[in-house]
Amino acid sequence: MSARNEIEDTAAYWLVRQADGLSSEEQARLDAWLNAAAEHKTVFWRLEYIWEKTGRLGALRGPDTLAEAVTETPPPAPPRRVRPRWVAGLAAALAVIVLSSAALLWPRPAHYATDTGERRLVALSDGSRVELNTETRLRTAMSSDSREAWLDKGEAYFEVVHDASRPFTVHMGARSVHVLGTRFSVRRDGDKVQVLVAEGRVRLSGSKADPVSKPVVLDRGDVATGMGASVLQSRTSDQHVDDQLAWRRGLLVFDQITLADAAVEFNRYNQTQLKVLDSQTAAIRIGGSFEATNVEAFVRLLQSAYGLKIDRDDETVKISE
Numbered sequence: 001m002s003a004r005n006e007i008e009d010t011a012a013y014w015l016v017r018q019a020d021g022l023s024s025e026e027q028a029r030l031d032a033w034l035n036a037a038a039e040h041k042t043v044f045w046r047l048e049y050i051w052e053k054t055g056r057l058g059a060l061r062g063p064d065t066l067a068e069a070v071t072e073t074p075p076p077a078p079p080r081r082v083r084p085r086w087v088a089g090l091a092a093a094l095a096v097i098v099l100s101s102a103a104l105l106w107p108r109p110a111h112y113a114t115d116t117g118e119r120r121l122v123a124l125s126d127g128s129r130v131e132l133n134t135e136t137r138l139r140t141a142m143s144s145d146s147r148e149a150w151l152d153k154g155e156a157y158f159e160v161v162h163d164a165s166r167p168f169t170v171h172m173g174a175r176s177v178h179v180l181g182t183r184f185s186v187r188r189d190g191d192k193v194q195v196l197v198a199e200g201r202v203r204l205s206g207s208k209a210d211p212v213s214k215p216v217v218l219d220r221g222d223v224a225t226g227m228g229a230s231v232l233q234s235r236t237s238d239q240h241v242d243d244q245l246a247w248r249r250g251l252l253v254f255d256q257i258t259l260a261d262a263a264v265e266f267n268r269y270n271q272t273q274l275k276v277l278d279s280q281t282a283a284i285r286i287g288g289s290f291e292a293t294n295v296e297a298f299v300r301l302l303q304s305a306y307g308l309k310i311d312r313d314d315e316t317v318k319i320s321e
Contacts, residue, residue: 018173118134157248158179183200194223251291256285256286272317273317274298277319
């Protein structure tokens with residue numbers, strides 16, 4: 001088997017697993033494989049785009065072979081053997097789709113990324129805008145009948161131009177947000193997804209292969225947090241929405257959250273990492289507005305206002321009472 005075929009086999013395996021919903025361990029393994037080589041990402045994203053665009057998941061499932069095949073653990077590099085029947089069928093079906101519909105289905109995805117502490121404003125070709133928060137990875141693809149984005153990591157705020165003929169969909173692993181025209185933010189941490197609607201209405205749905213996860217309609221002020229097959233939906237105030245989106249102004253707004261949670265948020269934006277050493281210190285409540293990338297000012301506040309002990313070790317700040 002050629003190296004190219006091995007990559008395609010592995011990419012096809014992960015496509016099937018992703019459609020069924022990945023565990024945290026599986027997501028970590030997929031991320032490791034994607035990051036191992038640029039060609040891995042190219043092949044996987046190409047197959048993923050065609051798969052999602054054509055909605056062929058159900059048609060490609062055999063009565064027995066596919067269900068059995070995806071329960072197996074994939075080797076880091078597939079051994080040199082004849083391709084499993086389900087992989088061969090998947091590859092053949094994808095090849096037919098590519099050859100027959102390449103001109104229609106193959107707008108090359110655009111890739112956007114931000115580093116630690118960086119924010120970026122992206123103007124899409126349809127007039128929509130996306131603001132990327134710290135450590136975010138986003139891909140987009142626009143065609144004559146759809147607008148799609150893939151949030152691979154991080155957080156983004158979308159202002160989507162209304163176009164009823166071309167729905168806008170944001171994919172986040174096994175979940176997707178479907179909109180026509182609205183303003184909303186999406187945050188992805190592994191298999192945990194949070195959607196907050198600032199204006200309009202969106203629909204949050206799970207994998208087509210997941211019969212447990214039901215679509216959830218979110219209106220202005222709604223927040224939905226999804227993890228695994230569970231989705232928690234709640235309504236919040238306009239002020240809370242504004243606080244949650246304060247990162248667009250370079251701020252972190254805390255409303256009496258624990259110091260442990262505040263440290264997690266600061267660590268997203270800074271090379272200097274905060275580490276709370278004991279449970280009592282971690283439970284201290286923090287409120288206020290802080291510059292996201294000015295971790296030193298926050299540390300000084302912990303010393304002066306809370307009397308906490310600060311120790312430094314390279315780029316780690318250790319906090320205790």
